[in-house]
Amino acid sequence: MTQHTFGGVSWRDDPDIRQSIFAVFPLVRQLQEMLWYLADASNRPETAPIKGDLDRAYRGTEALAAAPADDIRSLDLDAHRDAVSALLRQASELVRAATRTSPEVRQVQPGSDFMGAQLAGQDLRGANLRGTWLIAADLRSTDLSNADVLGADFRDAELGGANLEDALFLTQFQVNAARGDDATVLPASVTRPTHWRR
Incomplete structure (x- = not known):
């Protein structure tokens, strides 16, 4: 995050941006967790019926995680997480339905x-x-x-x-x-x- 979101500037190097870094970090972490789950779901053969939706959600989440700090801070993360969670629940149902x-x-x-x-x-x-x-x-x-x-x-x-x-x-x-x-x-x-x- 320091390298990409803040252009290589560390909070130790520039105390003025410390608050911004600390505010953005937990948001980026949640977005990265969503990427992990979306990738796992997309790689399952049972989720083929919703693979397009999973891949679009992955690309959208990836873009949000790579956005400038101000954009990340203004993100409605709850709404995005709700949309991703709904897809992950669908993926879970498909995988588990195919299991004895x-x-x-x-x-x-x-x-x-x-x-x-x-x-x-x-x-x-x-x-x-x-x-x-x-x-x-x-x-x-x-x-x-x-x-x-x-x-x-x-x-x-x-x-x-x-x-x-x-x-x-x-x-x-x-x-x-x-x-x-x-x-x-x-x-x-x-x-x-x-x-x-x-």
Whole structure:
């Protein structure tokens, strides 16, 4: 952001623009997160029916993130996020609808509280775990293929041997907050944390 939005000027170099940099940073961060999610959704074969919409939303979000600082500060970010969120929900429904999901998994509600839950070995393929509390949950050897994990809290969750290769909207931050091992299957878009067990 310092290089592109502020032309290489750091808040340390020019204290006069410090306030502007600090105001713009959280907005750009949110736009970058939207780009991550849109790219993930667009790369799924199941989302082909809305790929054009996803790609247009990606280009529009990319342009906003690259805009001058004053334009970013005046952006109605809530309205843009609402539009992107609607598309991401559509993408999630398409991906999960193409997944063989058990009736129990279909009943899981977004934002559910599974803090400390014993879910080891469960088949959670296609589950809607959006915004779910999974803090310290036991997810060892759990299959999370095509599960929507946008905003799910994986802090201290045990992911040893779990399959997250096709988990939808999984971020590096979520993976870093969890505990896993060499048997945990991750998508190519995230890096195995160095603090995980061998």
